[in-house]
Amino acid sequence: MKKKLLILAAFLLSLAFGIGIAYKFPNGYFKILADTGAVSWKFDVVSCVIMTLISFVLLWLLIDIFFDKKGYKRDIVAFKKYRFFMVDLVSRDIKTKYRRSVLGVFWSVLNPLLMMLVLTAIFSRVLRIDVTNYGYWGGYPLFYLSGYVIFNFISEATNFSLVSILQASGLIKKVYMPKYIFPLEKCCYAFVNMSLSFIAFIIMFCVYLFKGDIPISTDLFKMFLVVVPMFFVFIFALGLSLFLSSAAVFFRDVLHLWSVFLSLWMYASPIIYPLDNLSPALKNVLRINPLTHYIDYFRCVLIKGELPTLEQNVMCVLFSLAALGIGLIAFRKKQDKFILYI
Amino acid sequence: MEADIAVKVEDVKMCYNMPTERVDSIKEYIVKLLRGKLHYREFVALDGVSITIKRGETVGIVGLNGSGKSTLLKIISGILKPDRGNVEINGVISPLIELGAGFDFELTTRENIFLNGSVLGFDRNFMRARYDDILDFAELRPYEDVAIKNFSSGMVARLGFAIATLVKPDILIVDEILAVGDALFQQKCEKRIAELMSGGTTVIIVSHAIEQIERLCTKVLWIDKGKQIMLGDTATVCEKYKMLGQKRGELN
Numbered sequence: 001m002k003k004k005l006l007i008l009a010a011f012l013l014s015l016a017f018g019i020g021i022a023y024k025f026p027n028g029y030f031k032i033l034a035d036t037g038a039v040s041w042k043f044d045v046v047s048c049v050i051m052t053l054i055s056f057v058l059l060w061l062l063i064d065i066f067f068d069k070k071g072y073k074r075d076i077v078a079f080k081k082y083r084f085f086m087v088d089l090v091s092r093d094i095k096t097k098y099r100r101s102v103l104g105v106f107w108s109v110l111n112p113l114l115m116m117l118v119l120t121a122i123f124s125r126v127l128r129i130d131v132t133n134y135g136y137w138g139g140y141p142l143f144y145l146s147g148y149v150i151f152n153f154i155s156e157a158t159n160f161s162l163v164s165i166l167q168a169s170g171l172i173k174k175v176y177m178p179k180y181i182f183p184l185e186k187c188c189y190a191f192v193n194m195s196l197s198f199i200a201f202i203i204m205f206c207v208y209l210f211k212g213d214i215p216i217s218t219d220l221f222k223m224f225l226v227v228v229p230m231f232f233v234f235i236f237a238l239g240l241s242l243f244l245s246s247a248a249v250f251f252r253d254v255l256h257l258w259s260v261f262l263s264l265w266m267y268a269s270p271i272i273y274p275l276d277n278l279s280p281a282l283k284n285v286l287r288i289n290p291l292t293h294y295i296d297y298f299r300c301v302l303i304k305g306e307l308p309t310l311e312q313n314v315m316c317v318l319f320s321l322a323a324l325g326i327g328l329i330a331f332r333k334k335q336d337k338f339i340l341y342i
Numbered sequence: 343m344e345a346d347i348a349v350k351v352e353d354v355k356m357c358y359n360m361p362t363e364r365v366d367s368i369k370e371y372i373v374k375l376l377r378g379k380l381h382y383r384e385f386v387a388l389d390g391v392s393i394t395i396k397r398g399e400t401v402g403i404v405g406l407n408g409s410g411k412s413t414l415l416k417i418i419s420g421i422l423k424p425d426r427g428n429v430e431i432n433g434v435i436s437p438l439i440e441l442g443a444g445f446d447f448e449l450t451t452r453e454n455i456f457l458n459g460s461v462l463g464f465d466r467n468f469m470r471a472r473y474d475d476i477l478d479f480a481e482l483r484p485y486e487d488v489a490i491k492n493f494s495s496g497m498v499a500r501l502g503f504a505i506a507t508l509v510k511p512d513i514l515i516v517d518e519i520l521a522v523g524d525a526l527f528q529q530k531c532e533k534r535i536a537e538l539m540s541g542g543t544t545v546i547i548v549s550h551a552i553e554q555i556e557r558l559c560t561k562v563l564w565i566d567k568g569k570q571i572m573l574g575d576t577a578t579v580c581e582k583y584k585m586l587g588q589k590r591g592e593l594n
Contacts (some may be wrong), residue, residue: 085460092446092457174443175461176420176435251368336423340358 003067010059018052043284050288054322061325064332071332078178085177089185093160094192108196109203112148116141116204123272134276137215137303138208145201146299147271149194150229154237154291155262157190161241162248162258169342179335183241191234201302219305228308229297235320236290242327246334249341270295290319347432348513348544349395349418354427356388356413356568387413388424388568395561397432397512400535400545402559402576404552404583410568411548415515418546433512433544436462443502447491451482451501454490458505472508479534480504500527507534513544532558556580 022044065072098104123129124140131143164182165172172179208214248254269291275283286292293315300306388410395401403411416422419435444461445454455476459469477483480500490498507514514535535545535558549555555562555576562579564572572579 081463082460084465085463088457088460171444171461173421177461251366251371253367253369339422 003063006063007060010063011056014052014055014059017055018048018050021051022048046288054318057322057325057329058318060329061321064329068332075178075180079181082177082181086181086185086188089181090189090192093185093189105196108193109200112145112152112197112200113203115148116145116200119144119272129273129277131274134274135304136274136299137305138205138213141204142201142208142303143274143299144272145204146302147269147295149197149201150233150295150298151266151269151271151291152197153190153194153233154240155266156193157187157237158240158244158258158262160186160190161245162255163245164241165245165249165338166342172339172342179338180242180331183245183331184238187234187238187241190237194230205302215305217305222301222305222307225301225308226298228313229294229301229316232297232316232320233294236294236323239320239323239325239327242324242331246331246338249338250334265289265291290315290323293319345432346397347394347430348397348399349393349432349546350428350430351391351393351414351418352428354388354391354414354417354424354429355386356410356417356422356424358385358387386568388417388565391563391565391568391570392427393563393570393573395544395546397544398539398542399561400539400547400559402555402562403546403548403565404550404555404562404579405565405571409566411565412517413568414565415517415546415548419515431513434463435513435515436506436509436511445490445498445502448489450487450489451477452486454501455505458502459509462506462509464509468509476501476504476508479508479530496524496527503531503534507531507538510538510541511543513546514538516545516547516549518548518550552580552584 094105098107101107103110120140123144129140132139136143161183164186165179168179168182171177205214209216214220244254244258268286268289270286275286275292275296278286293312297308297312297316300308300312391410391414393401403414405411413422417424417429418431420429420431444458446457449457452473455473456466456469459466477486480497480503482497482501485493485497490501493501516535532554535547539545545558547555547558559576562572562574562576562583563570564579564583572582
């Protein structure tokens with residue numbers, strides 16, 4: 001009862017916070033609006049709603065942790081015991097992925113390169129999108145690869161996790177183990193895949209470096225900041241995966257809907273086209289998409305040699321934490337019922 | 343909890359909500375909800391079962407099919423969470439809930455031994471030290487690199503039993519598994535359980551072979567249709583249980 005009251009209070013508090021944000025930043029919280037000049041009240045409302053939701057989820061998570069300190073602690077202790085199991089699962093996934101293929105693990109590097117060739121042919125030769133105008137180094141290939149790596153990670157992590165609980169039914173029904181291991185393991189597996197396809201990016205980066213398309217300066221060191229968006233995006237994908245994997249247990253529809261949603265999501269993110277190319281109104285809409293912020297951050301440090309702004313950092317952290325919060329709350333609420341439905 | 347108690351189950355109740363029809367999609371769910379047709383038939387699998395098991399004790403659980411024995415074991419090993427009541431466990435559980443739990447049938451014996459170890463939370467070095475013992479006990483040395491899917495059910499049972507008992511758990515749960523192996527292996531298993539018992543391991547056995555329970559257990563719990571009928575020393579409970587069995591047999 002007390003918990004419910006606290007959650008209600010948290011909601012009111014975050015509502016006030018969201019309205020406050022909209023009032024304090026009449027140009028919309030997302031900085032980009034200010035420089036496009038196309039500000040409408042609609043966007044203030046949207047950003048107010050988003051900020052309310054995010055802060056509400058975060059407060060709820062805090063309340064949840066506070067009320068279930070023992071449970072969270074137990075989960076963390078359990079992880080220590082089952083980490084070998086997780087490593088085993090990841091290595092098994094990698095082994096089965098490349099079973100009976102001649103090139104094996106090289107496919108992880110080769111695949112992005114081939115995709116890059118196809119899309120470069122279409123977008124830079126046929127449709128003539130020139131990204132170097134917007135300050136991205138290396139032209140379309142590097143531009144595409146950097147977006148592809150992030151999106152592919154999210155899509156793999158969620159697609160694998162979606163069925164992870166259902167697939168593990170044999171184990172869950174017979175042996176006790178913390179159930180979050182399964183979506184977490186799938187995210188780690190997708191993260192390994194992402195690191196491998198990042199090699200493709202590095203190869204292309206070196207090619208352009210030798211060609212002289214990338215200025216050799218200290219800006220290149222900012223590249224190492226790439227671990228920051230990678231970490232954020234991992235947390236984001238983990239939260240999403242926790243939510244989706246538990247939803248898929250109760251409603252198998254999610255399995256079918258998600259692939260449709262993913263393709264929509266891909267076109268609604270600046271992966272194959274640059275954000276700067278769009279009309280101001282569309283740009284605003286895309287700012288609502290969390291993925292836009294991650295990809296933007298990623299490209300900013302990798303192929304622009306710029307330091308990320310405070311806004312970029314704040315948005316990435318907030319979206320990651322909010323996704324993790326939603327995932328954790330949904331998963332923990334339902335995890336004891338999984339066994340009755342799988 | 344006192345140090346000499348291994349398992350403490352207090353007044354546990356477990357209900358399964360069985361929807362009269364299975365609802366698997368959002369559309370069905372909403373349609374049924376709106377029409378008010380989302381009925382559940384409540385099935386009480388366990389009600390008011392309590393048992394305290396001391397360290398080193400061997401406890402048998404008897405009852406007819408569907409009386410809730412396996413549910414109780416699942417609750418003790420943490421797989422199911424009871425709707426009501428309290429379960430406290432002191433120590434490492436090595437569950438033998440069913441045949442082949444935690445095995446991947448595509449993998450070889452060797453890989454499965456390590457996989458099963460990690461399922462139970464033991465690392466590679468720990469398992470490597472016990473690897474030879476496990477193979478020898480299961481008598482599967484010639485089949486080290488054969489995928490488990492080619493094994494007979496007796497071979498899988500042997501492997502499962504070997505792993506679960508050789509990692510020296512604090513609490514060992516045996517569910518009907520002894521029934522699968524041949525007489526020779528059953529003897530070996532019983533010997534092994536006796537060894538574990540003298541080493542301080544708590545053992546919980548579910549079996550329909552009442553002689554086996556009489557041989558091994560110090561204490562027996564009898565449940566029927568989810569209710570606790572009797573809890574006491576082996577001789578008394580087994581005698582009553584056998585008498586009931588005879589009575590029912592005559593009725594049929």
